[in-house]
Amino acid sequence: MFSGSIPALVTPFRNGSFDEDAYRDFVEWQLTEGSSAVVPCGTTGESATLTFEEHFHVVRTCVDQVRGRVPVxxxxxxxxxxxxxxxxRTAKEAGADAALMVPPYYNRPNQDGIFAHFEAVVTACDLPVVLYNVPGRTVTDIKPETVVRLARAFPQIVAIKDASGDMPRVSMHRGGAGPDFVQLSGNDDMALAFNALGGRGCISVTANVAPRLCADMQAAMLAGDYDKALAINDLLYPLHAALFSDASPGPVKYALNRIRPNVSADVRLPMTLPSTESCNTVARALDFAGISQQ
Structure with a gap:
């Protein structure tokens, strides 16, 4: 259902508010550069500091701009x-094609609690679900056996964004849930190896600023041309690291503002602008990848 390069879109702000014009322009650029789907209001989109009304205004804006050309x-x-x-339910009403769902954070339920949480969600709404396992942020880990249990029990759970960093899980999920269960890397720096093990793409931070390179790398991998994919990955690897040289999404917003100045680098507290050292690291990585102002 999903494959290729899928940017976890930043949410541009101006004077503290959502900058809809800049966002529409940004989304359109992502599509023209080859992104195969888009994710509004994920972690990189600063969903944690959006109000409910803002969150789904952003989603509706994204859906309206995409106009069915790629999945949202x-x-x-x-x-x-x-x-x-x-x-x-609100995501479905807004026209999204699927929902990206983290397990409950802070509460730290056990694996039965995680299963029951997703069971309640999919019972309440028939929108396809992409599990999002990112224990480094949530402290809650969807163990491979629970992923397999969920995928087998609920056909509506169609995919996982795996940011666990535990590469053997790709094979575990594939063996238990089958090859039709879509696995997407949640780590840009692992995307090449992830796909080699059976992944189908990446929900990417780097694609915010290098959408064409990320799309070309994913297309090469899906075509079996790992020599081309490796060459692109070598170009992008310093950027993957640079975009996490300070608290995300500060560095990626700084990078995007460098190449698309109409997109402000503003972030919302408690996030702050990246340090001077981080900005310099990002600038060098952009130069290394040959990415300049559009």
């Missing part, structure tokens, strides 16, 4: 099951 996977997770249900 809306961030919709919550640590409160009832809020997650409200979010996924």
């Amino acid at each position: 996977i809306a961030g919709a997770g919550s640590n409160d099951t009832q809020v997650a249900i409200k979010n996924i």
Whole structure:
């Protein structure tokens, strides 16, 4: 259902508010550069500091701009099951093609609690679900056996964005859930190896600023041309690291503002602008990849 390079879109702000014009222009650029789907209001989209109304205004804006040309996977997770249900229903009403759902964070449920959470969500709404496992942020880890259990129990759970950094899980998920269960890397720096093990793409931070290179790399891998993919990965690798040289999404917003000045680098507290050292690291990585102002 999903494959290729899928940017986890930043949310541009201006004077503290969502900059809809800049966002529409940004989304359109992503499509012309070859992104195969888009994710509004994920972690990189600063969903944690958007109000409910802002969050789904961003999703609706994205859906309206995309106009069905690629899938829209809306961030919709919550640590409160009832809020997650409200979010996924609102994502469906907004026209999203799927929902990206983290397991409950902070509460730290056990694996049965995680299963019951997603069971309640998919029972309440029939929108396809992409699981988002990112234990480094949520402290809650969807173990491979739970991923397999969910995928087997609920056909509506169609994919996972795996940011665990645990590469053997690709094979574990593939063996238990089958090759039709879509696995997407949540780590740009692991995307090449992830696909070699059976992944189908990457929900990417780097694609915010290098959409064509990321799309070309993913297309090469899906075509079996790993020599080309490796050459592109070598170009992008310093950028993958640079975009996490300070708290995300500060560096990626700084990078995007360098190449598309109409997109402000503003972030919302408690996030702050990246350090001078981080900005210099990002600038060098952009130069190394040959990425300049559009």
